[in-house]
Amino acid sequence: MSPNQLCCHRPEVYLALAAFLFAAGVFGLVRRRTLIGMLIAGELIFSAASLNFLTFNRFFVEDPTVGQLMALFIMALAAAEVAIALSIIIAVYRNYRSINAKAVSELSG
Amino acid sequence: MKPFPAADLLVLGVFAVAVLLTVAGALIAVLSTRLIRSVCGLALTCFGLALLYYFLHSPFLALMEILIYVGAICVTIIFAVMLAEPDEAPAQESRGAAFLWGGLALVVSGAVFWALVQLGWGHAWAAPTSRANAGTVHDLGVALLTTYSLAFELISLVLLAAILGALVIAHHGRSKS
Structure with missing residues (x-):
């Protein structure tokens, strides 16, 4: 078996895995009832994006630093997003005594 | 060998x-x-x-x-x-509604998964003819400080703003309660 036939050298496997992560993230984002659960699902979507970037970076790009730097930037943005989102969640919990997404609906009338 | x-x-x-x-x-x-x-x-x-x-x-x-x-x-x-x-918290919705919405979410995410896999699997991707560099940590550092220096600085600004924002929001909530 030549090394190029192994499934870890085929880009489709990584792309399918990234698609699975993205789909799981979308499912969690729709079905989760707490804000932290939705945040975790959003992190899965971020991971899917960086896995996709690195797959294309490994197989189809002439300059292999581009995708790695993009994945690094995605990680930094995810960290910033988590910091902000968690502080908002803590503030919401202080005011509403709940992190349930349904509880924060005063404006819906 | x-x-x-x-x-x-x-x-x-x-x-x-x-x-x-x-x-x-x-x-x-x-x-x-x-x-x-x-x-x-x-x-x-x-x-x-x-x-x-x-x-x-x-x-x-x-x-x-x-x-x-x-x-x-x-x-x-x-x-x-x-x-x-x-x-x-335990679900407020009835069993039928939970089943319906869960099934709907499952169908939507399954369709997304299927469509993306079809896109990735069926396409004949073109492999690059040459590589500009090996993508090592050294190359990453050089690219980060030359081509992507503006993005690098902007990311650090974003992180600074996120830290300050998190501090302000958390502090505000504390002083209120």
Whole structure:
């Protein structure tokens, strides 16, 4: 078996895995009832994006630093997003005594 | 040089472990009812992804994945889980409605998955004819300080703004209560 036939050298496997992560993230984002659960699902979507970037970076790009730097930037943005989102969640919990997404609906009338 | 015996099988085994970790972690993160378990699922997914990044010739990114996602993000989320309500409240909706909306979400995410897999699998991707560099940490550093220096500085500004914003929001909530 030549090394190029192994499934870890085929880009489709990584792309399918990234698609699975993205789909799981979308499912969690729709079905989760707490804000932290939705945040975790959003992190899965971020991971899917960086896995996709690195797959294309490994197989189809002439300059292999581009995708790695993009994945690094995605990680930094995810960290910033988590910091902000968690502080908002803590503030919401202080005011509403709940992190349930349904509880924060005063404006819906 | 004689190759290591059954090297292909070993590589396949490690790859299978990485895929399994990623998939199982994502399922745990999305499906478990207790929040602390879904955070652990996210950490599992990140370990699997770090292994996959090794397979994708990005060892620096694998290290960063473990350092940032498992070491920083998961720990921060665990702190928030401990500060706030630990568990999801039992569903307010009726059994039929839960079944309907869960089925709908499953169908939508399944369709997204199927469509993306079709896109990725059916396409004849063109491999590059040449490589500009090897993509090592040295190349990454050079690119970060030459081509992408503006993006690098902007990211640091974003992180600074995020830290300040988190401090302000958390402090405001405390003074109010």
